[in-house]
Amino acid sequence: MKINNNFDVILSIDPGLVSCGFSVLKKQGENVFLLEYGVLKMRSSQSVPDRLGQFYTFCQEKISLYQINCLALETPFLGKNASSFLKLGYLRGVLYLISNLNNLRLLEFSPCEVKSTLTGYGFAQKEQVARFLMKLFPTISASTKLDATDALAVGLCCAMRSF
Amino acid sequence: MKINNNFDVILSIDPGLVSCGFSVLKKQGENVFLLEYGVLKMRSSQSVPDRLGQFYTFCQEKISLYQINCLALETPFLGKNASSFLKLGYLRGVLYLISNLNNLRLLEFSPCEVKSTLTGYGFAQKEQVARFLMKLFPTISASTKLDATDALAVGLCCAMRSF
Numbered sequence: 571m572k573i574n575n576n577f578d579v580i581l582s583i584d585p586g587l588v589s590c591g592f593s594v595l596k597k598q599g600e601n602v603f604l605l606e607y608g609v610l611k612m613r614s615s616q617s618v619p620d621r622l623g624q625f626y627t628f629c630q631e632k633i634s635l636y637q638i639n640c641l642a643l644e645t646p647f648l649g650k651n652a653s654s655f656l657k658l659g660y661l662r663g664v665l666y667l668i669s670n671l672n673n674l675r676l677l678e679f680s681p682c683e684v685k686s687t688l689t690g691y692g693f694a695q696k697e698q699v700a701r702f703l704m705k706l707f708p709t710i711s712a713s714t715k716l717d718a719t720d721a722l723a724v725g726l727c728c729a730m731r732s733f
Numbered sequence: 734m735k736i737n738n739n740f741d742v743i744l745s746i747d748p749g750l751v752s753c754g755f756s757v758l759k760k761q762g763e764n765v766f767l768l769e770y771g772v773l774k775m776r777s778s779q780s781v782p783d784r785l786g787q788f789y790t791f792c793q794e795k796i797s798l799y800q801i802n803c804l805a806l807e808t809p810f811l812g813k814n815a816s817s818f819l820k821l822g823y824l825r826g827v828l829y830l831i832s833n834l835n836n837l838r839l840l841e842f843s844p845c846e847v848k849s850t851l852t853g854y855g856f857a858q859k860e861q862v863a864r865f866l867m868k869l870f871p872t873i874s875a876s877t878k879l880d881a882t883d884a885l886a887v888g889l890c891c892a893m894r895s896f
Contacts, residue, residue, distance in 0.1 A: 659822015
């Protein structure tokens, strides 16, 4: 399904309390430019509130720097570990708040939607997705952290679905 | 265990995406004054990001109005419903962020600690806790919403443990 095309700069996040993948993509016509991608590292010796503060400041800075108007996330897979869901909820709560405070368009895609949009197959392996990303963005190397390519895959799915 | 006494105005929250109990308590010497308590209602027709935005603004306003320097929460009981933990995580993530952005002292107490501090018995019934609160704060009536008295119980536990 095509989504309403009222945004052009997408921040995508693969949230984690130790390592957060992110990417910033800009749509121009039918092109997509990769402005930045990487991983925000947080020290596990820091308290959760301190890490959420660092995460919030990091996102706010990217939003302001690139004039981001869309936030793309992957829907979480609901497993059985309540404690890890609580922690994932912390980061997602902050991301939801950020989308509200900055009037961002918030779009969520299931892992299957992301894979299917990028490779044509909803149950593609991570390696297939990575190969597609490297072909499209030659600056990405095989050594790029998986958290960063996971985030990039979601952002790109968001961009492709809005063409 | 006595906790370090470097705060005097406590905001306590009983988080929920539809109804959030809160209280604001001020310690002065060995006295505790109840400045405000109540329930923040949020419409379930609103999106989660909108509700988190409303919740964030509400807390920030109370913190600024009363010069709050401590946030008291109850530790969550980890049940089996991953989806409800994700939602609880959203609110707790925003609360952790708020404590970081405002340099608040963040203190968490288990339900058992709260009951034990207030009534002397860690497995006291909700009614026993409510009776104790009504005795201490005569403005509270039996019709006061449970979310509000739950929040007040946590705030009062925090104050009493710091004497």
